[in-house]
Amino acid sequence: EAGVVQSPRYKIIEKKQPVAFWCNPISGHNTLYWYLQNLGQGPELLIRYENEEAVDDSQLPKDRFSAERLKGVDSTLKIQPAELGDSAVYLCASSSGLPNTEAFFGQGTRLTVV
Amino acid sequence: RKEVEQDPGPFNVPEGATVAFNCTYSNSASQSFFWYRQDCRKEPKLLMSVYSSGNEDGRFTAQLNRASQYISLLIRDSKLSDSATYLCVVCSGYSTLTFGKGTMLLVSP
Numbered sequence: 001e002a003g004v005v006q007s008p009r010y011k012i013i014e015k016k017q018p019v020a021f022w023c024n025p026i027s028g029h030n031t032l033y034w035y036l037q038n039l040g041q042g043p044e045l046l047i048r049y050e051n052e053e054a055v056d057d058s059q060l061p062k063d064r065f066s067a068e069r070l071k072g073v074d075s076t077l078k079i080q081p082a083e084l085g086d087s088a089v090y091l092c093a094s095s096s097g098l099p100n101t102e103a104f105f106g107q108g109t110r111l112t113v114v
Numbered sequence: 115r116k117e118v119e120q121d122p123g124p125f126n127v128p129e130g131a132t133v134a135f136n137c138t139y140s141n142s143a144s145q146s147f148f149w150y151r152q153d154c155r156k157e158p159k160l161l162m163s164v165y166s167s168g169n170e171d172g173r174f175t176a177q178l179n180r181a182s183q184y185i186s187l188l189i190r191d192s193k194l195s196d197s198a199t200y201l202c203v204v205c206s207g208y209s210t211l212t213f214g215k216g217t218m219l220l221v222s223p
Contacts, residue, residue, distance in 0.1 A: 040122070042118075044213070045210070093211075097209070102148070105157035107156070108157055
């Protein structure tokens with residue numbers, strides 16, 4: 001069974017440029033998360049989807065970040081314009097439904113803004 | 115106060131040692147608890163869920179104390195391959211997963 005797939009694995013962009021990350025969750029998983037992880041820190045939630053509905057986006061900086069999950073399957077996270085401080089690893093995870101099942105993570109996209 | 119707090123370490127232990135990590139959480143309504151393991155430059159992976167009665171998986175034992183709002187992880191007979199960062203995770207509400215900063219473990223020969 002395929003796990004959570006993210007692309008690209010690495011991205012280097014100049015500040016003020018736009019960037020997009022893509023995530024394909026495990027088949028059948030209704031819950032999809034986007035997390036941001038800085039070096040030496042734990043993952044921090046950006047947004048959580050239940051099917052196509054964003055049910056928790058309170059930590060998403062909406063002035064520059066946007067996300068969508070059309071048809072409740074794969075998802076895209078966008079940053080426009082990117083800032084130096086956005087350099088981090090962006091992790092996507094999916095779950096069949098908590099609280100008693102685990103969340104599976106993709107390998108992440110490592111973003112460097114220069 | 116942060117929602118989930120962990121000692122960042124690093125914990126440096128020799129092979130064969132027993133090591134314990136603690137984690138505290140602030141939301142008394144939290145429902146589920148997990149320990150994840152994260153290797154350097156890799157994604158987090160579930161190590162074990164934590165149940166109220168405590169649970170054991172081989173060399174790993176997890177405990178939950180709801181009254182004091184803390185979770186623990188005990189690793190017995192440490193192996194070199196146990197070197198990683200251990201993330202405490204708390205689930206509040208239907209699916210809101212909150213991670214601690216992680217505790218780094220370094221096991222040396």
